[in-house]
Amino acid sequence: xxxxxxxxxxxxxxxxxxxxxxxxxxxxxxxxxxxxxxxxxxxxxxxxxxxxxxxxxxxxxxxxxxxxxxxxxxxxxxxxxxxxxxxxxxxxxxxxxxxxxxxxxxxxxxxxxxxxxxxxxxxxxxxxxxxxxxxxxxxxxxxxxxxxxxxxxxxxxxxxxxxxxxxxxxxxxxxxxxxxxxxxxxxxxxxxxxxxxxxxxxxxxxxxxxxxxxxxxxxxxxxxxxxxxxxxxxxxxxxxxxxxxxxxxxxxxxxxxxxxxxxx
Ligand SMILES: Nc1ncnc2c1ncn2[C@@H]1O[C@H](COP(=O)(O)OP(=O)(O)OP(=O)(O)O)[C@@H](O)[C@H]1O
Ligand SMILES: [Mg+2]
Numbered sequence: 224x225x226x227x228x229x230x231x232x233x234x235x236x237x238x239x240x241x242x243x244x245x246x247x248x249x250x251x252x253x254x255x256x257x258x259x260x261x262x263x264x265x266x267x268x269x270x271x272x273x274x275x276x277x278x279x280x281x282x283x284x285x286x287x288x289x290x291x292x293x294x295x296x297x298x299x300x301x302x303x304x305x306x307x308x309x310x311x312x313x314x315x316x317x318x319x320x321x322x323x324x325x326x327x328x329x330x331x332x333x334x335x336x337x338x339x340x341x342x343x344x345x346x347x348x349x350x351x352x353x354x355x356x357x358x359x360x361x362x363x364x365x366x367x368x369x370x371x372x373x374x375x376x377x378x379x380x381x382x383x384x385x386x387x388x389x390x391x392x393x394x395x396x397x398x399x400x401x402x403x404x405x406x407x408x409x410x411x412x413x414x415x416x417x418x419x420x421x422x423x424x425x426x427x428x429x430x431x432x433x434x435x436x437x438x439x440x441x442x443x444x445x446x447x448x449x450x451x452x453x454x455x456x457x458x459x460x461x462x463x464x465x466x467x468x469x470x471x472x473x474x475x476x477x478x479x480x481x482x483x484x485x486x487x
Contacts, residue, residue: 248318248319249283249318249414250280250281250282250283250316251279251280251281251304251315251316251317251414251415251447252279252280252281252314252315252316252317253277253278253279253280253303253304253313253314253315253316254278254313254314254316255276255277255278255312255313255314256274256276256277256278256279256300256303256310256312256313256314256315257272257274257275257276257277257310257311257312257313258272258273258274258296258299258303258308258310258311258470259272259273259311260273260299271469271470272311272470273296273299273470274296274299274300274303274310274470274471275469275470275471276313276471277296277300277313277467277470277471277472278472279300279304279465279472281304281415281447281449282447283414283445283447284442284445284446284447285447285448285462285463286438286441286442286447286448286449286450286460286461286462286463287447287448287449287450287461287462287463287464287465288450288451288452288457288458288460288461288463288464288465289301289449289450289451289452289464289465289467290451290452290453290455290458290464290465290466290467291466291467291468291473292468295467295468295469295470296467296469296470296471297419297451297467298419298451299470300467301417301419301449301451303315303323304415304417304449305334305338305340305415305417305449306322306325306330306333306334306338307330307334309323309330310323317333317337317414317415318337318414335360335363335364335411336364336411336413337413337414337415338413338414338415338416338417339360339407339408339409339410339411339413339415339416339417339446340408340416340417340418341401341404341405341408341416341417341418341419341421341437342404342418342419342420342421343419343420343421343423343424344424345392345400345401345403345404346404347392347400347403347404347407348392349391349392349393350391351391351392352388352389352390352391353379353384353387353388353389353390353391353392353395353403354372354375354376354379354388354389355372355375356392356403356407357375357378357379357403357406357407357410358371358372358374358375358410359371359407360407360410360411361374361375361410361411364411371410374410375406375410376388378406378409378410378440379406381436381440381443382402382403382405382406382436382440383402383432383436384399384402384403384406387399387403396429397424397425397429398425398429398430398432398433401421401422401425401429401433402432402433402436404421405421405433405436405437405440409440409441409444409446412444412446413446414446414447415446415447415448415449416437416441416446416447416448416449417449418437418448418449418450418451419451420451420452420453421433421434421437421450421452421457422434422452422454422457423452423453427456430454430456430457431456431460434450434457434460435460437450437460438460438461448461
């Protein structure tokens, strides 16, 4: 069923789980990204760029791990792809628009509607119960409280969080808090979820659980996933790995990966 006939290029099979990956309009595409920090003009005092001309394609529904030494530009790349940082040069194409050219306001709306985020420490609001933390992005986007709560609640059981809805973040374990952060990242059904070392504060077992939930939920909703990690065991949950070195892509194996999710 999931077998793809390479001769059938003219008429893609109507399999909903494979179709998105074959529609380039739904990919996130970066071209020749350059990022130089702390330079508004052409100061010769600037150091080497944090990104020195990076091309990346994250196909719809695909998960990519970004790996590389400390300071190599992983977080910078993630922030530029996600519209958090505006690059010094290059394009980030998403649904027919260049994110790099958008106004700050447009990028704020885009981040709220199209993208989800998971950080190393969940960045949950400590005074709000877990369920309200998850519902919040929807409410900020104008969804009614009751609908937002309902959609948030529906994510607790699949993430193994049933019964923890009323707990505050300080009353959750690290792994539980990260699963709440995953729910929050996915509640608005984003096209892409960006995660910067989402398991960085967790032990190996908990980190595998978190990655299992993250990749499963992303696959279920059709979201692409970009995960920065130092951990090869975390990277194995993704379809492919981009290796960054000195602000450039050293190797990328996304397209070459034959059996996505082989770690599962
Ligand atoms: N806000 C900033 N201002 C100036 N330079 C920065 C800033 N953020 C990052 N840099 C520099 O850009 C380069 C890439 O940093 P980045 O944070 O992207 O690395 P990283 O690969 O995420 O590292 P780590 O694994 O330690 O998180 C580094 O040389 C860093 O010092
Ligand atoms: Mg980083």
